[in-house]
Amino acid sequence: MLPDILKDHPAASALDAALPGVIVNGHAERHEPTLWVDPAGIVDVCRFLKEQQQFVRLSGITGVDWLPADPRFEVVYFLHSLTRNLRLRLKCWIHESQPEIDSVTGVWRTANWYEREVFDLFGIRFRNHPDLTRILMPSDWEGHPLRKDYPVHGHKYTYQNE
Amino acid sequence: MRELTIHTDSISATDATHEGPPVTAPAGSRHMILNMGPQHPSTHGVLRVVLELDGETILKAVPDIGFLHTGIEKECEAKTWQQVVTLTDRVDYLSNLSNNLVYALAVEKLIGDIEIPAKAQWMRVMLAELQRLNSHLVWLGTHALDIGAMTVFFYCFREREDILRIFEMFSGQRMMTSYIRIGGLALEPPRGWQQVVGKFINAFPSKVDEYENLLNSNPIWKIRTQGVGYVPLEDLLDLGVTGPMIRAAGQKWDVRKDEPYSSYDQFDFEIPVYKENDVFSRYRVRLEEMRQSARIIKQAVEGMPEGAWQADAPKIVLPEREKMKTQMEALIYHFKIVTEGFRVPAGEAYQTIESPRGEIGYYVVSNGTSKPHRVFMRTPSFGNLQALPALLEGRLLADSIASLGSMDFVLGDVDR
Numbered sequence: 001m002l003p004d005i006l007k008d009h010p011a012a013s014a015l016d017a018a019l020p021g022v023i024v025n026g027h028a029e030r031h032e033p034t035l036w037v038d039p040a041g042i043v044d045v046c047r048f049l050k051e052q053q054q055f056v057r058l059s060g061i062t063g064v065d066w067l068p069a070d071p072r073f074e075v076v077y078f079l080h081s082l083t084r085n086l087r088l089r090l091k092c093w094i095h096e097s098q099p100e101i102d103s104v105t106g107v108w109r110t111a112n113w114y115e116r117e118v119f120d121l122f123g124i125r126f127r128n129h130p131d132l133t134r135i136l137m138p139s140d141w142e143g144h145p146l147r148k149d150y151p152v153h154g155h156k157y158t159y160q161n162e
Numbered sequence: 163m164r165e166l167t168i169h170t171d172s173i174s175a176t177d178a179t180h181e182g183p184p185v186t187a188p189a190g191s192r193h194m195i196l197n198m199g200p201q202h203p204s205t206h207g208v209l210r211v212v213l214e215l216d217g218e219t220i221l222k223a224v225p226d227i228g229f230l231h232t233g234i235e236k237e238c239e240a241k242t243w244q245q246v247v248t249l250t251d252r253v254d255y256l257s258n259l260s261n262n263l264v265y266a267l268a269v270e271k272l273i274g275d276i277e278i279p280a281k282a283q284w285m286r287v288m289l290a291e292l293q294r295l296n297s298h299l300v301w302l303g304t305h306a307l308d309i310g311a312m313t314v315f316f317y318c319f320r321e322r323e324d325i326l327r328i329f330e331m332f333s334g335q336r337m338m339t340s341y342i343r344i345g346g347l348a349l350e351p352p353r354g355w356q357q358v359v360g361k362f363i364n365a366f367p368s369k370v371d372e373y374e375n376l377l378n379s380n381p382i383w384k385i386r387t388q389g390v391g392y393v394p395l396e397d398l399l400d401l402g403v404t405g406p407m408i409r410a411a412g413q414k415w416d417v418r419k420d421e422p423y424s425s426y427d428q429f430d431f432e433i434p435v436y437k438e439n440d441v442f443s444r445y446r447v448r449l450e451e452m453r454q455s456a457r458i459i460k461q462a463v464e465g466m467p468e469g470a471w472q473a474d475a476p477k478i479v480l481p482e483r484e485k486m487k488t489q490m491e492a493l494i495y496h497f498k499i500v501t502e503g504f505r506v507p508a509g510e511a512y513q514t515i516e517s518p519r520g521e522i523g524y525y526v527v528s529n530g531t532s533k534p535h536r537v538f539m540r541t542p543s544f545g546n547l548q549a550l551p552a553l554l555e556g557r558l559l560a561d562s563i564a565s566l567g568s569m570d571f572v573l574g575d576v577d578r
Contacts, residue, residue, distance in 0.1 A: 030271055030511050056399050059514075059523055060540040078512060078523065078540065082399075082413070085420050089512065110402030113548050121235075136228040136577060145236050152240045 002026060009033050011053045011081075011088055018048055024093075032089060039075075039092040039101050046077070046090075046107045055079040055088065058104070061114035063122040067148040072096040073124055077104070094124055103129040121146035193221065196559075200229050204308045204563045207573025211550070211566075215559060223554040223562075225547060230577040238537040242503030243269055244344055246534060251338040253539060254575035256300055259293040259329075260517040262342035265537075267423055268513035268524040269344045272506050276475050280467040282346040283425040288359070288462035289332070289341065290424075290515075291455040295366070296325045297518035297570075298448045298455075302373060305445070305567040309386050314376050321369055324362050331358060345479040346472035356463055363459045370452050377445070387442040391565035393552045395439065401552060402545035405520025406447045407569065411439040417516040429458050441568040448570075478504050503532035517542055519570055543575035 001021075005028045006012040012035060016023055022045055025036040037045050049055040059078035066072055071093040079088045092101055103126035104111045115126040116135040123144035126132055134141060143150055199210040208229035214222040234253055238246045250261040263286055270276050303318030326336040331352050333341035341348050377383045395411040408415065416433045418426045434450035436443035472479045480499055481492035498504075508530035514523040520542030527536040546569050553565040 029509055030274070032510075032512060034510075058402065059521065060402075060525075060538070060545070062525060062536075062538040062540075064527055064536045076525065076538075078525070082415050087512075108402070109400050110545065110548055113544065134228075136231040138228070145233060150236075152236060 006033055006035070010084075011049060011055070011086060014053060015045065015048060018052070019044060032087070034089040034091060036091045036093065039094060042077075042090070042092055043102045043104055043107065046079075046104045049079060049088070050107055054081045054083045055086075056082060058108040058110050058114075059087075061104075061111060061118055063118045063124055063146065065122060065146065065148045070095065073099060073122060075101055075118065075124060099124045100127055101125075102127050103132075105129055120144070123147065192216065198562075200226075204566065205573075206304060206567075206571070209547075209571075209573055209576075211554075213554070213559070213562070218559050220554050220557055220559055220562060223551045225550050227547070227573075227576050230573045232574075232578065234578045235537055235539060238534050240533070242532050243506055243534060244499075244503060246537065247343055248338070248340045250539075251340055252574065253541065253578055254517065254519070254522075254543070254572050255337060256297045256572050257293050257518050258337060258339050259289045259342060260515060260522060262340060263290050263424070264513055264515045264517075264522045264524045265526075266342050266344050267515065268511050268526045269506060271511040271513055272509055272526055272528055273344075273478070274507065276345060276473050276478065278346060278473050279470040280425065281469050282471045282473070284462050284466055285347060285351060285471065286342055286424045287426060287429065288459055288466075289329075291458045291462070292325055292328060292359075294455045294518045295452055295459075296322055296329075298452050299325070301448065301518075301567075301570045302445070305570075306377065306383070308563050308567050309383060311377060311380055311383050314373055317369070317373060317376070321366065328355075328359060328362065331355065343479075345475055346470075350471060356466070359459065360463045363456055363463060366456045367453060370449060370456070374449060384442065386561075386564050387440065387445060387568075388438075389440050389442075390561045391441045391444075391553050391557075391568055392439050393549065397552055398549060401549040403520070403549045404542055404545055405516070405518075405570075406444055406451065407520070407546060407549075409434065410436050410443040410447045412437040417514050417521055421514065423513070423515055429461055431455075431458050441564050444568045444570075505530060505532050506534075514540075519543055519572070519575070520546060539578055541575045541578065543571035543573070544578075547571050547576055 002012060002016040002023050003026045006026045012033060019041060022038050022041040023035050024038055027034050057080040059080050062076050064074040064076060073094040075092045075094055077090040094101060103115055113135060115129055116132060118124050119126060119132055120134040120137050121144055194215045196213040196215055198213055199205045200208040210226040212224045212226060213220050234249050238249055247262055247265060250265045251258040253261050299318040299322045303315040306314040329339050330336050333339040333348060395413055398408050398411055412435060414433055414435045419433055431454045434447050436446055476495045481496050485492040486496050506528040508528050510527045512523055512525045514521050522542055523540035525538040526534055529535040554562050
């Protein structure tokens with residue numbers, strides 16, 4: 001549900017009215033409005049915010065690994081409206097057992113590479129993505145480097161007597 | 163003594179290959195596949211673009227990136243907050259100070275109760291603008307060189323050398339400066355910097371006129387850039403393009419004006435916007451930006467506030483050498499900062515600034531310890547490069563270098 005602190009936020013309140021129940025939680029710490037949304041509704045939320053609330057730009061998508069918490073992963077979307085000079089951050093919790101979420105490439109084409117990057121580095125799969133392959137790491141790489149259980153020096157080498 | 167053991171059984175022949183887009187055309191087709199890069203002088207780094215050609219026309223362009231991936235975001239999680247500053251230099255190696263600045267601002271936002279003195283803020287603005295000049299000069303020189311105007315390169319690098327000397331004077335380093343730190347600056351500004359920067363900046367506007375005269379009266383330059391590389395503004399925004407590219411397409415958006423940081427709201431400058439949306443107007447936007455940056459630097463030199471250049475935050479900023487030797491408390495803080503770093507309250511912050519290439523955004527997440535939990539770098543080159551197929555497909559192969567150069571990407575910034 002929409003927290004009280006974001007009741008006055010124009011885009012957040014409009015989103016809550018248009019798609020009731022999709023907002024799970026939120027905060028506005030450091031004056032940065034952030035909404036946790038239901039992962040099942042991410043495409044509808046993004047489409048509504050782009051088409052009805054002028055968030056024409058998607059600045060980026062990234063992931064955060066909160067090992068050993070459950071749900072383990074967060075996928076974070078940075079939205080920006082040029083005409084309203086407004087920024088909004090969307091977040092979805094993703095379970096480790098089923099690391100999947102719908103792709104938003106149909107809403108913003110720029111999501112394509114960012115989703116590939118999150119897939120490459122965190123191993124989160126994006127359903128309906130046109131080309132979900134590794135982007136930064138070689139295609140035969142094993143593991144997902146930005147996961148917290150992946151050592152900084154990689155799996156292939158072991159350092160002894162350190 | 164540490165030993166490095168490689169598990170040879172897990173290495174197979176496929177490890178050496180970097181699979182990507184196809185390298186041959188389908189059988190029976192008249193199309194040709196051209197592999198451009200990763201070692202191509204005009205890609206300014208290690209970018210591979212696979213082009214499918216029908217005669218001289220590009221039908222399909224597939225960028226293949228990742229050759230310069232160094233895992234900087236992963237490494238950030240293993241360093242203390244202040245140590246990460248040295249990694250941010252290496253992300254975009256043509257705008258080191260912009261990356262220092264955005265990281266410092268993001269962490270300062272996360273810390274919350276830290277006030278950066280006016281002198282440090284103005285100094286940050288001045289250095290970030292010098293960095294913009296530096297980056298635009300490298301861009302202009304190499305871009306003109308790609309298109310065949312060789313002389314401009316020497317003129318641009320002449321001025322760039324002066325800027326690098328200024329950076330060296332401030333930080334001791336020409337490129338990897340790490341000069342902007344959490345809590346202010348790394349060192350006290352050197353004596354006599356006003357004269358050096360003032361002398362440079364008074365002469366600079368006439369140098370920009372020089373470049374403009376060299377290029378605007380060059381018919382080959384004009385033919386190769388005017389009307390080339392057009393993509394509608396809606397597509398550019400949808401593809402995540404920021405910076406001079408969209409300002410050359412008529413979109414007046416600059417983070418320095420719309421979401422002012424440091425002390426940009428106290429400076430008087432214009433945001434150049436052109437509507438033609440081709441390679442030539444991108445060149446004009448960057449040239450005009452150099453003039454505006456020179457204006458900002460001039461204002462900063464003339465009106466630089468007096469006072470401290472570091473925040474009054476003993477738990478974050480290293481104490482003065484003299485205090486460390488005479489005061490017990492300063493010695494304790496010094497020991498704590500050097501051995502374990504400082505703790506940053508748990509939470510998240512996203513800070514954006516206008517880099518020479520567009521919007522840089524750093525998303526930093528803290529779990530309350532002395533190391534970042536996550537640092538995500540939203541780099542402008544990564545966002546911009548995604549528009550490359552839109553710029554190339556359906557156009558002539560001969561225009562590809564002009565279009566590619568007009569995007570001004572840095573591969574270190576793309577791959578991180």
